[in-house]
Amino acid sequence: MSRSRLLPYLLIGPATVFLLALFVAPLVQTIALAFTHDGAASLANFAKMVGDLNFGLSIRNTFLLVLTVIPLQLCLALAMAMMVQKLEKGRDLVLWILIIPLGASDLAAGLVWLSILQDRGYFNTVLNMLGLVDGPVNWLSYETPVSLFVGVVLAELWRATAIVLVILIAGLQLIPKEYAEAAEIFGADAWTRFRRITLPLLKPSIQSALILRTVLAFEVFAVVYALSGRNFPVLVGEAYAWQHGNQNNGVAAAYAILVMAISLAATVVYIKALATRPETQP
């Protein structure tokens, strides 16, 4: 009797210890770090963070990136998912190819795009061959913020759209095809079927994908770092710079807390904005 009552706790024990040691403890430490200065509770780290030259810039850049990448990614993934659904032959193969970038780490993805976009990269080579430019053009410098931004957006799209795609395809497969067929019989064209049937029924999957992608997008760092160094400051990049460049882990922790707060806020917004009433699901 007592053994069988203990068993569940024993079974979840290791996982709990693991979580406490590697997740909760660092979280508490980070919070403590962010809110103390010289051993006393204080907001000095936050004051320092906000007072920094790069702070406003990194906030602006991060939000600009998220607000550009996420909608583009959602539209792209939706379009790709609908096309993959329509394929009769070779669906799995196409899907496999589309999700290859998921296997590359952030940094590797950044380096791939660096090799394409740098002065002597493939992109310039092609432009050169076509006679559109003479000599290497610098796309990723401090003086070319627009092309730098476009480069980062491209790399992020390439790297992380597949995860949205996978979630949406899983969701699409749960929708019985009779709904779209019934709509078609009753006169809905392809666009109407997508808008009135598929999209509403896919809402829970869209919500999951958006939450996951947005949280990760606010943490964008390695891709940006690989392409631009600190020419395009973002929040997590600043945390990294304070930690390793300035050796000030208090301000780095403040950045970490800020990113977490923003991610949580975004999640709450999605949960509220895309709430699905349970009785409206199949």
Add this chain to the structure above:
Amino acid sequence: MAGITIDRIEKRFGAVAALRELSLEVADGEFIALLGPSGCGKTTLLRIIAGLEQQTAGRIRIGGRDVSALPPRERGLAMVFQNYAVFPHMTVYENVAFGLRMKGASDADVKTQVERASGLLHIEPYLERYPAKLSGGQRQRVAVARALAVQPAVLLMDEPLSNLDALLRLEMRSELKSVLAASGATTVYVTHDQTEAMGLADRVAVMHEGVIEQIDRPQALYERPATRFVGGFVGSPPMNFIDMPVSGGAARLGAFSSPVAAGDGLVTAGIRAEDIAISDSGGLPFDVVVCEPLGATLLLTGRIEGQLARVAARPDARVRPGDRLSLSPALDRIVWIDPQSGRSLGASPGAAA
């Protein structure tokens, strides 16, 4: 005006031939049931009529217009799906209104039509609910109301009652019949339930392995099956098939004998269980194995010279397992079947079409 012509339709899925040169003519306003065992191609045929599936060969005409290559929405029909396919994210009202909205009907027209259709199917109390909060039978009504709301010239139904329990099915069946008759729509109704097909339809098309074996009024189908398959599939219990030797223009078995238009050899007599009178001597020798009192009749199962047979006796008949009875079938109701081809001798080979 909106008759359906199905002209030598073929459908193959890879190597599987689901439909083989199938032709069918449905008159305007007629109610046709497609009846057949699982996998015979009923759903495939219905989906091809609807345009949800593309035929491998052949043409479909609706109201004289060739719709073979048109998408479903341009074929001017409505459909009730087997699993209803009522949109879960719309209220019942919006579900019923869907087809009208797609046609761009005004709000006032939508309201009138939705009220009419939901009145016919008694779903007014649920109009503001979501389908997930309805029972299977209520969802079924919503699906039918959605189809009737657009006042379709052609209505297709794929086993619409198969997910309901027996009692509800019976109730919905009679209700459907009156509602559909009033609507005047040309209806093609798929089912594997023969009582449903017989009870509802003007004519029943019996399908088997991708072809229509016979199409006729329910009573004619029952009394004069064109093939052994139809006789065995339609009616409960199925028709009895007794092989008899023929010589000199007469089939004989035991003390039974009947003239038959067949050459010497074997012939199969198709005999309905209720077309048999029980006597003490002078007919087919029948050894009773099982007696089942069914209320209206006493169903006897046994053997005639080793061949399985069923007889519907009067409920008060005094019969026990082990008895030997003598059976006298009504001669004019026997269907003579060629054992080789499985076709009835009366019907010409082309009679199926």
